[in-house]
């Protein structure tokens with residue numbers, strides 16, 4: 001395993017037809033990708049050939065936007081269920097980590113522990129769970145609720161949710177299964193614990209009907225950037241997906257979460273901070289700029305404005321002049337961290353509403369870099385060495401071309417600089433990330449005394 005922080009970690013954020021919201025219209029894009037397993041197989045194998053640590057699938061239990069005149073122009077309103085998709089991808093890949101979102105607001109710990117535990121078994125220890133409290137309030141309407149629970153309530157539930165999931169994964173000891181044909185004992189019941197959790201949010205007896213996952217627990221990822229989100233990350237996460245526009249923002253986020261980790265008695269190096277990175281790569285800077293301009297020409301104004309409204313908690317921009325300045329945005333209960341990044345960007349660069357949505361439609365507030373492979377690698381190295389990032393969640397503008405540009409041009413450059421692996425050393429996601437396998441904690445009661 002590499003020594004601490006000698007190399008960066010790379011994840012592929014595998015979203016729909018690519019991260020540029022109009023990218024599906026590009027002549028080289030796979031417009032059918034959202035429902036096409038063969039397309040995902042190709043991209044997952046490409047990411048594995050480039051030695052990526054993981055690929056990540058975001059998720060919503062709803063159609064995220066219902067502004068139909070605008071969203072009929074986008075591909076994001078249909079999405080495959082991620083654990084099913086990752087299970088399929090586990091059959092055609094061997095090393096790459098397989099990470100998906102699981103909501104703590106619209107699911108139960110037993111379901112999540114079982115689903116991600118199963119994925120960890122199927123993939124031989126490559127699963128990761130992105131713990132989210134859900135950023136889209138439309139999910140409430142699919143679960144018999146009038147409205148989305150409050151931010152603080154969602155995070156309180158999330159904290160207990162993760163503890164319960166860990167308790168369930170610890171049901172069986174790693175060596176509980178004797179499979180003693182002679183003696184007729186399949187498992188040692190003294191090595192099975194019944195959780196008997198009774199908390200504020202959940203009553204879960206257990207045990208989980210699954211042997212302990214190969215990684216102990218799937219890798220725990222967290223992506224909420226508010227104060228409550230950072231605290232949850234500091235207590236539980238092993239990877240943090242973040243969103244920062246500038247190196248200064250990234251450094252401030254990085255220092256803050258690492259300090260919180262230490263305050264929780266954890267080793268600062270035990271967590272990887274991975275901001276999103278939207279790369280548009282060309283053989284030269286001019287070629288990259290041309291690619292970006294070609295994508296921007298495909299962006300319909302309604303789509304840009306609608307996405308900006310969505311990411312700012314549903315703010316109604318219709319009374320405002322799109323070529324005028326951004327009005328003061330009220331606080332949102334949904335995605336606090338993203339709102340701040342967007343408002344800061346508009347203020348810092350003095351952007352009109354139109355200029356802002358043209359930027360947001362591209363990367364949704366994540367850092368964007370347009371240039372040659374050398375320029376993109378320089379930026380990544382600067383953020384890595386400047387302690388703004390331990391790695392990146394790579395957000396290609398389109399599939400397959402936008403990702404191919406990254407794997408064929410940027411990855412070899414990172415490898416040449418010794419910043420990224422050229423071959424996998426381990427087989428599990430924990431091994432790729434240099435994370436320890438967590439020991440089983442004793443909790444609940446033993447099913448049968450020894």
Ligand SMILES: Cc1cc2nc3c(=O)[nH]c(=O)nc-3n(C[C@H](O)[C@H](O)[C@H](O)COP(=O)(O)O)c2cc1C
Pocket residue numbers: 057058059060101131132133134135136222223224225226227228229230241242243276333334335336337338393
């Ligand atoms: C890279 C990344 C991926 C995310 N994926 C999801 C997702 O799949 N589903 C979701 O509901 N929220 C997702 N989020 C949103 C956050 O996890 C979080 O729920 C939201 O930002 C609100 O929390 P906050 O107020 O603490 O920022 C993602 C955020 C980031 C940065």
